[in-house]
Amino acid sequence: MSANHKEIRDLKYKSITLSNFESIPQVQQLSERIRKDIRVVANVLPFKSNTYCVNQLINWDNIPNDPIYILTFPHRDMLEPEHFAQMEKLIDSGASPKEIKVVANEIREHLNPHPAGQMQHNLPVHHEEKLDGMQHKYRETILFFPTQGQTCHAYCTFCFRWAQFVGMEGLKFATQEAEQLAAYLKEHPYTTDVLFTGGDPMIMKTRFFKVYVDVLLKVPSLQTIRIGTKALQYWPQRFVTDDDAQEMLDLFKKIADAGKHVSIMSHFNHHVEMSTPEVAIAIENIRATGAQIRCQSPIMKGINDSAKVWSTMWKQQVNMGMVPYYMFVARDTGAQRFFEVPLVRSWEIFRDAYKQVSGLARTVRGPSMSASPGKVQVTGVAEIKGEKVFVLNFFQARNPDWVGRPFFAEYDEKASWLTDLKPAFGEDKFFYDDELAKMYDEDKGWTRQDQGKPDPTMAAEIVAA
Numbered sequence: 001m002s003a004n005h006k007e008i009r010d011l012k013y014k015s016i017t018l019s020n021f022e023s024i025p026q027v028q029q030l031s032e033r034i035r036k037d038i039r040v041v042a043n044v045l046p047f048k049s050n051t052y053c054v055n056q057l058i059n060w061d062n063i064p065n066d067p068i069y070i071l072t073f074p075h076r077d078m079l080e081p082e083h084f085a086q087m088e089k090l091i092d093s094g095a096s097p098k099e100i101k102v103v104a105n106e107i108r109e110h111l112n113p114h115p116a117g118q119m120q121h122n123l124p125v126h127h128e129e130k131l132d133g134m135q136h137k138y139r140e141t142i143l144f145f146p147t148q149g150q151t152c153h154a155y156c157t158f159c160f161r162w163a164q165f166v167g168m169e170g171l172k173f174a175t176q177e178a179e180q181l182a183a184y185l186k187e188h189p190y191t192t193d194v195l196f197t198g199g200d201p202m203i204m205k206t207r208f209f210k211v212y213v214d215v216l217l218k219v220p221s222l223q224t225i226r227i228g229t230k231a232l233q234y235w236p237q238r239f240v241t242d243d244d245a246q247e248m249l250d251l252f253k254k255i256a257d258a259g260k261h262v263s264i265m266s267h268f269n270h271h272v273e274m275s276t277p278e279v280a281i282a283i284e285n286i287r288a289t290g291a292q293i294r295c296q297s298p299i300m301k302g303i304n305d306s307a308k309v310w311s312t313m314w315k316q317q318v319n320m321g322m323v324p325y326y327m328f329v330a331r332d333t334g335a336q337r338f339f340e341v342p343l344v345r346s347w348e349i350f351r352d353a354y355k356q357v358s359g360l361a362r363t364v365r366g367p368s369m370s371a372s373p374g375k376v377q378v379t380g381v382a383e384i385k386g387e388k389v390f391v392l393n394f395f396q397a398r399n400p401d402w403v404g405r406p407f408f409a410e411y412d413e414k415a416s417w418l419t420d421l422k423p424a425f426g427e428d429k430f431f432y433d434d435e436l437a438k439m440y441d442e443d444k445g446w447t448r449q450d451q452g453k454p455d456p457t458m459a460a461e462i463v464a465a
Contacts, residue, residue: 011278013153013235016049018042026060034064040088041074044104045335048155049073052235056276067270067303072154078335083107111333124184131180138374138396141193141226144181148208149201153235156269158300158330158339178215189221195228195265202231202238206247213251217258224261232266232293233273236282249289256290264293266322270304271313274320287321296326299346299367300339307352314353314361327366329378332417340416343367343390347378365395371418373436374398381411389424390415398439402432 122135374397409421
């Protein structure tokens, strides 16, 4: 433990939300217009920061342009102008909380609350029962949403799962049935990885997380437990000074000692998040358990839309013993209009940053869109037979056979998502479109986890291993 341990020990977690943000001294220095903007937007999109973010990450002398401020505090342009005006007028009229909620939900329905078919298309089926707390889009990996992990230490303003946190009926993935997950895995032995996600599973007390882990360790085919978390950025004390921090670290070690891989899927959006003594100690503590930390982030206007930010971040991640993993493109949900970076610009930033780092940081992949058919990389821009085109490729796909097959889209400098693109060379559809359409059954949903399913011999080999 470093000399800063006492300073870290003295920090107490306190959430900052719509109900109390104006009591924060730094916020009191902001104009009434900015504070009102926060109030209006926070009645539609989720808002939660905390004392660590406010006191140690945000540069309050650089408001409203500080990247961590943009990352955690609402801005009026995160809503469409007509939606902002509608909510502002309602609040000014003295409307009741019930009336505000009704209108907020109407606005939310315009914000594509579950992009890429998450709610309708990715739910696995076990013995004819849909498993509401899971998603199974890719053959090898299942996403698991533990009940106790359906919040975060702070909310990102760009959050792709913002609908989890606003109380909209029917829009929350959750399950506490660890045995149900284990039973599903045993019947799908080619699904070797479980990704705990949410929310943030590291918001859970260790005793709850341990229940899931103890059950999963009994599944022979399980190879990797991934944990999607922003705790390193928003509350690194989770792995340093929280009451059960050591128990969580011991649990990581238990998983590793059982012969399973532990991968912390961490979300560093800016290198400032790696600048405190708390996060340095937390990273050291996690790595000492045998767990690996992989780093990913979307590219976001106003936060990290420069090659310098990305190259600095990747270099620092390597220096701290972490693995640069993904640059994502902002999903078409929530406040995407505020944050979106055109695909061609995202590719230029990725390429320029990639050129500035050594081979150890070139483990990173991107820019990648997590779209309905799969994770699609913008490989680059090329001119083929006189036509300027985007070169695209699948990192992951509903059918594993699509992975690694280059395909092409018409060049469009304004496009920011896969659905904005048209097939190149006069084609009327992409190579996967017909098969993608056949995968969906109106009654049974997607058969995505069965695409490219290994033969029984391969499945037996996985179990035996």
